[in-house]
Amino acid sequence: MDQIDKQLLAALQKNAHLTAQQLGEMLNLSASQAGRRRQRLEADGYIRSYAAKLDAHKLGLTVQGFVQVQLGSHGPEQSRQFARLVETRPEITSAWTMTGEADYLLRVFCEDLQALNRLLHEVLLPHPTIARVQSQIVMDQLKGDAPLPT
Numbered sequence: 001m002d003q004i005d006k007q008l009l010a011a012l013q014k015n016a017h018l019t020a021q022q023l024g025e026m027l028n029l030s031a032s033q034a035g036r037r038r039q040r041l042e043a044d045g046y047i048r049s050y051a052a053k054l055d056a057h058k059l060g061l062t063v064q065g066f067v068q069v070q071l072g073s074h075g076p077e078q079s080r081q082f083a084r085l086v087e088t089r090p091e092i093t094s095a096w097t098m099t100g101e102a103d104y105l106l107r108v109f110c111e112d113l114q115a116l117n118r119l120l121h122e123v124l125l126p127h128p129t130i131a132r133v134q135s136q137i138v139m140d141q142l143k144g145d146a147p148l149p150t
Contacts, residue, residue, distance in 0.1 A: 001046070004029070006150040008037055009046060013147030016050045053145075061109040063116050064138040068102035069124065072131035082129045091119055102134070113137075 004027055011018060011026055018026075020035035027034055041047050056064065071078055086095045086106070094107040110116040116135070124133050 005037060005041060005046075008034065009041065010147065010150045012038070012047065013150075056109050060111055063110045063113055064141070065108050065110070065116055066136045066138070067106040067108055067120070067124065068098075068134045068136075069104040069106060069130055070101065070132040071103045071129050073129075074103070078129040082127070085123075085127055085129075089119070089123065091115070 007027055008023060011023060020031040020038065023029070023034035023038065024031040029037070038047070056062075069082070071082060082104070086092050086104075091108050091110050092106050093109055096105045097103065098105050108116065108119060110119060116137070120133055120135060124130055
């Protein structure tokens with residue numbers, strides 16, 4: 001990967017709709033060179049997918065939160081059960097395994113506080129693998145999900 005590849009990736013993170021012609025103009029390449037570079041970066045796995053960023057508030061998802069989850073025990077089966085739960089819940093948009101006191105950190109989007117409360121008390125806490133949850137509600141987001149540094 002060279003500097004031009006990094007510039008191409010940075011441009012695509014800002015606008016995935018850029019055509020090969022537009023990329024070529026930005027990078028001082030021909031459209032075919034820019035297109036081939038893009039295809040190579042896709043094939044090599046640098047570009048995993050293209051997606052639309054949606055506005056949570058316009059979709060009625062007014063509460064964003066982070067939920068720390070601690071499991072009761074840490075065997076492979078408990079991890080698989082918890083992973084299955086995470087995959088089935090659309091309000092959980094991201095999940096990470098963590099070091100420290102919490103085993104997992106979940107990012108959630110809910111319609112309102114009642115929906116967040118239901119997620120916590122009717123879905124997560126009754127789950128047999130979960131010992132404890134701690135939630136934080138996002139008051140304001142100072143920086144959106146930024147492009148990765150290239």
